[in-house]
Amino acid sequence: MWSPFDTIMTDIVIKGKAMANPHRQEKLGELFAAELSELMRTRVKDPRVGFASITRVEVSGDLRHAKVYVSVMGTPEEQKATMKGLSNAAGYLRHELATRITLRYMPELAFKLDTSIEEGARILELIKQVSQEDQERREAAAQTETHEDV
Helix, strand or coil: CCHHHHHHCCEEEEEEEEEEEEEHHHHHHHHHHHHCCCCCCCCCCCCCCCEEEEEEECCCCCCCEEEEEEEEEHHHHHHHHHHHHHHCCCCHHHHHHHHHHHCCCCCCCEHHHHHHCHHHHHHHHHHHHHHHHHHHHHHHHHHHHHHHCC
């Protein structure tokens, strides 16, 4: 019986060795991200796990390890507490994933803090600030020209 997961569960055999398909790693990462997001929203009851969202999941070539990148909104202390709570819940989340996704081996989950959203927001703020300063300089230059013309 065919299932939608059959397309991502194929392996490439090269020189007698089974190697994971890179496309499969990406698809599994996307699937893990979606399932983990759902589990964090509905099943994780740890109060330390605050407003966190999974940005991406990288699955290793042998499909034994998965790095789960998590973006956490809040103070550095809240971020640290959330990461500690997720690390403590890793076994539970791995077990829940195994009940939802059929794989020979469920990868070990390692949670990593993803600060790319914060860095992006900081860069946007800097661009906005430079743009505003540039606009103020242009306005000041335009005013000095009008005063010189009078």
